[in-house]
Amino acid sequence: MKVIINNIEYEGLPGETLMELAKRNKVNIPNLCHKEGFEGQGRCRLCMVEAREGNKTKIVSACVYPIHDGLEVNTDSEKIRAMRKNIILLLLLKTPNNEYIKKLAEEYDVKAPERYMDFSINENCILCGLCVKACEKMGTSAISLVNRGTGKKVSTPFDDPSKDCIGCGACAQVCPTNAITMTEANGVRTIWNKEFKMVQCSICNKHYTTEEALDFIESRLGNEEEKVCDTCRKKIISEKFKESYKNIFGQP
Amino acid sequence: MASRKILVCCGTGCLANNSFDIYTRFLEKLKDTNTEVIPEIKATGCNGLCEKGPVVKILPDEISYFKVKAKDVDEIVSKTILKGEIIDRLLYFDTNSKKKIVSHKDASFYKHQHKIALRNIGEIDPKNIEDYKERNGFEALRKVLFEMTPDEVITEVEKSGLRGRGGAGFPTGSKWRTCSKYDNYPKYVVCNGDEGDPGAFMDRSIMEGDPNTVIEGMIICGYAINSNRGFLYIRDEYQLARENMQTAINNARKHGFLGKNILGSGFDFDLEIVRGGGAFVCGESSALMASIEGNVGEPRAKYIRSVEKGLWDKPTVLNNVETWANIPPIILNGAQWFKQIGTEKNSGTKVFSLVGKVKNTGLVEIPMGTTLRELVFDIGGGIIKDRPFKAAQTGGPSGGCIPAEYLDISLDFDNLSRIGSMMGSGGVIVMDDTTCMVELARYYMEFLSEESCGKCTTCREGINTMLNILNRITLGQGREEDIDLLISLSETIKDASLCGLGKTAPNPVMTTLKYFRDEYMEHIVDKRCPAGVCKNLTSYSIDPDTCIGCSACARKCPVNAIEGELKKPHVIHKDKCIKCGTCFTVCPSGAVKIGGGLIESYNK
Numbered sequence: 001m002k003v004i005i006n007n008i009e010y011e012g013l014p015g016e017t018l019m020e021l022a023k024r025n026k027v028n029i030p031n032l033c034h035k036e037g038f039e040g041q042g043r044c045r046l047c048m049v050e051a052r053e054g055n056k057t058k059i060v061s062a063c064v065y066p067i068h069d070g071l072e073v074n075t076d077s078e079k080i081r082a083m084r085k086n087i088i089l090l091l092l093l094k095t096p097n098n099e100y101i102k103k104l105a106e107e108y109d110v111k112a113p114e115r116y117m118d119f120s121i122n123e124n125c126i127l128c129g130l131c132v133k134a135c136e137k138m139g140t141s142a143i144s145l146v147n148r149g150t151g152k153k154v155s156t157p158f159d160d161p162s163k164d165c166i167g168c169g170a171c172a173q174v175c176p177t178n179a180i181t182m183t184e185a186n187g188v189r190t191i192w193n194k195e196f197k198m199v200q201c202s203i204c205n206k207h208y209t210t211e212e213a214l215d216f217i218e219s220r221l222g223n224e225e226e227k228v229c230d231t232c233r234k235k236i237i238s239e240k241f242k243e244s245y246k247n248i249f250g251q252p
Numbered sequence: 253m254a255s256r257k258i259l260v261c262c263g264t265g266c267l268a269n270n271s272f273d274i275y276t277r278f279l280e281k282l283k284d285t286n287t288e289v290i291p292e293i294k295a296t297g298c299n300g301l302c303e304k305g306p307v308v309k310i311l312p313d314e315i316s317y318f319k320v321k322a323k324d325v326d327e328i329v330s331k332t333i334l335k336g337e338i339i340d341r342l343l344y345f346d347t348n349s350k351k352k353i354v355s356h357k358d359a360s361f362y363k364h365q366h367k368i369a370l371r372n373i374g375e376i377d378p379k380n381i382e383d384y385k386e387r388n389g390f391e392a393l394r395k396v397l398f399e400m401t402p403d404e405v406i407t408e409v410e411k412s413g414l415r416g417r418g419g420a421g422f423p424t425g426s427k428w429r430t431c432s433k434y435d436n437y438p439k440y441v442v443c444n445g446d447e448g449d450p451g452a453f454m455d456r457s458i459m460e461g462d463p464n465t466v467i468e469g470m471i472i473c474g475y476a477i478n479s480n481r482g483f484l485y486i487r488d489e490y491q492l493a494r495e496n497m498q499t500a501i502n503n504a505r506k507h508g509f510l511g512k513n514i515l516g517s518g519f520d521f522d523l524e525i526v527r528g529g530g531a532f533v534c535g536e537s538s539a540l541m542a543s544i545e546g547n548v549g550e551p552r553a554k555y556i557r558s559v560e561k562g563l564w565d566k567p568t569v570l571n572n573v574e575t576w577a578n579i580p581p582i583i584l585n586g587a588q589w590f591k592q593i594g595t596e597k598n599s600g601t602k603v604f605s606l607v608g609k610v611k612n613t614g615l616v617e618i619p620m621g622t623t624l625r626e627l628v629f630d631i632g633g634g635i636i637k638d639r640p641f642k643a644a645q646t647g648g649p650s651g652g653c654i655p656a657e658y659l660d661i662s663l664d665f666d667n668l669s670r671i672g673s674m675m676g677s678g679g680v681i682v683m684d685d686t687t688c689m690v691e692l693a694r695y696y697m698e699f700l701s702e703e704s705c706g707k708c709t710t711c712r713e714g715i716n717t718m719l720n721i722l723n724r725i726t727l728g729q730g731r732e733e734d735i736d737l738l739i740s741l742s743e744t745i746k747d748a749s750l751c752g753l754g755k756t757a758p759n760p761v762m763t764t765l766k767y768f769r770d771e772y773m774e775h776i777v778d779k780r781c782p783a784g785v786c787k788n789l790t791s792y793s794i795d796p797d798t799c800i801g802c803s804a805c806a807r808k809c810p811v812n813a814i815e816g817e818l819k820k821p822h823v824i825h826k827d828k829c830i831k832c833g834t835c836f837t838v839c840p841s842g843a844v845k846i847g848g849g850l851i852e853s854y855n856k
Contacts, residue, residue, distance in 0.1 A: 048747070061750070149703065
């Protein structure tokens with residue numbers, strides 16, 4: 001499948017979206033709600049590009065657009081650039097104090113008219129939905145997008161502490177704008193209005209995950225997990241590699 | 253003499269005016285009355301002229317009474333039913349011919365109409381399947397099942413040129429054709445009954461007044477595309493529609509029109525009702541399907557069409573209520589018959605709900621291609637108090653404003669989109685010179701900002717930002733550069749939004765800016781609202797040369813802000829005035845003038 005992006009030809013794979021093809025070939029299409037391994041969502045609209053099919057040009061969102069043979073794409077036309085700036089402007093008006101969005105605005109030379117900027121707004125969430133997707137992928141689905149219009153937000157049912165939440169923090173980790181508050185103090189993690197007792201790493205004693213998250217993983221895998229934090233686990237693995245290397249190639 | 257029938261309109265509008273009391277009063281009264289032939293009394297669906305309801309029709313005499321009250325029933329029975337006398341007081345007064353009219357069919361409101369989708373409404377009891385059968389009900393289904401192949405059915409619909417009545421105008425036949433080609437089962441048939449545009453009640457009236465035609469249309473489609481299951485998505489607020497539809501489904505099952513082996517043909521099909529949760533966005537097909545599946549009503553990108561992957565990712569045909577209502581007549585009378593009505597590329601009729609500042613508000617069905625002028629002036633009877641026509645909003649909140657210069661435009665899908673508006677589901681809101689176009693645009697943006705599902709940035713944040721700008725303009729804080737920002741945002745929202753709601757949302761702003769830009773500039777530069785609607789930008793004063801000193805304004809003023817001796821010019825005290833506009837409305841000599849707000853203009 002031949003797809004032309006900005007006058008360069010790429011080989012597309014069946015079933016791929018335009019975003020997946022672009023990422024695979026390191027072609028930059030700006031986006032906020034796409035993550036490898038997740039299905040495209042089409043929420044942030046920053047990935048809008050011009051797609052040419054026959055004599056028609058249409059504007060499509062790359063993260064959900066299925067590619068096909070002969071597709072021609074322009075990711076940087078004047079129209080697209082103007083659109084991108086407006087979308088970033090809208091996000092800036094929604095989250096005027098967010099560092100990530102402020103940087104993005106700077107990068108794309110977006111300046112909001114001063115009289116529309118309300119710096120008292122303390123909002124960081126741009127409703128990209130990645131946290132909800134991550135929670136879904138974990139198999140917990142503790143949070144979802146609730147309400148509609150400008151009242152839309154990410155939350156647990158009725159904003160109550162959720163019985164499904166295991167405090168794994170995947171949501172906070174994927175959030176591009178640092179909008180999810182997760183605090184840790186004295187071996188207790190607090191997220192989504194719920195407190196979790198944390199587990200210590202058996203090697204370095206660091207509090208690294210929650211009891212619920214560990215139980216969840218164990219129940220899924222059906223065996224007991226070693227209580228080892230990410231950093232220590234990496235160390236162990238690299239040690240093992242070193243050993244195998246030695247055994248095969250001898251002392252370096 | 254053929255048996256007499258008394259038809260009492262029990263559509264939503266008439267019901268709200270106690271028409272059910274009229275119906276029961278007739279039942280009681282006639283029980284005690286000695287007549288040779290006891291008339292049959294029926295509670296029917298909406299007759300369309302809701303403005304003049306409750307409506308009572310007497311057949312075969314062809315006498316129609318309007319604005320009937322329960323206390324009129326005794327008189328109707330004693331005079332009209334027993335003696336054949338006509339009660340002048342209850343007749344329809346035709347504002348065009350200035351005459352009282354005995355049969356509603358001669359009234360200009362009805363004379364110009366051509367009823368296909370509404371053919372049975374007002375004539376039958378929607379809960380009685382026999383009534384529907386008497387008027388060729390389920391004959392189209394019989395014809396399809398026993399005389400036509402699925403392919404022939406689709407060809408007939410294709411040839412008729414029927415386009416989806418939900419708004420976009422996609423050819424119905426080609427939708428069915430594409431869906432029929434996919435070998436992926438089960439397939440589904442869906443009826444979109446989530447009518448949500450402010451001021452629109454076309455689909456509601458059909459579901460309430462003639463539910464069987466929708467059911468018949470859906471079964472026919474099921475046969476054509478080889479589907480055995482259908483869903484009727486009806487918004488929760490439409491209680492009567494849901495009730496009547498459920499009754500009709502139950503009756504159809506009893507009579508063998510739904511269920512296994514329909515009429516012995518070997519074809520199975522059944523239907524169920526899904527209650528919508530009240531979100532406007534669920535009228536969008538992919539959000540509607542998400543809602544039926546039990547998910548949040550959010551649209552998806554439709555690069556892969558519903559006919560290929562719709563409900564539960566299976567091939568699905570979704571049509572609007574009115575589209576379904578057109579199917580049985582097309583099958584029975586043939587594509588050629590349908591094609592003759594309307595215009596070349598827009599065959600058939602369209603149901604409009606005519607509301608706003610027009611004399612005859614109500615439900616009308618007219619051939620495609622009828623002009624806006626005919627709709628507003630011939631059928632609608634013109635503007636209330638004969639004020640000037642300023643604009644009409646078609647297509648609901650996603651549609652656009654049509655100014656007076658386009659009154660002679662013929663109403664069809666293509667013409668309306670050409671001038672920046674759209675057909676939408678068929679709401680027409682008529683406005684006179686007391687409507688502020690900036691406020692109108694602001695109102696629609698407010699509606700849409702609340703009803704946007706919030707999934708995509710451009711729709712959620714874009715509409716809200718446009719609303720903020722319009723709020724500022726109506727409050728007197730607008731600047732000239734706001735117009736540029738409105739236009740730029742409109743373009744982005746139109747191009748980048750995910751679904752039809754967002755893509756069309758800027759229409760009210762774009763069309764009012766296109767046709768009424770001066771009015772925006774008056775708000776921004778002169779700080780004046782010429783219609784007197786935006787309170788911050790309005791002040792009232794009395795022109796001493798025109799004032800006849802009748803004192804009507806002073807008497808009606810709720811805050812006693814007006815002073816003056818009889819037969820001498822009056823004066824409004826601006827410090828007391830609350831700008832309610834009563835003086836402007838009541839002044840018989842046009843002496844009350846609308847001035848600008850008392851805000852300093854922006855002169856930079």
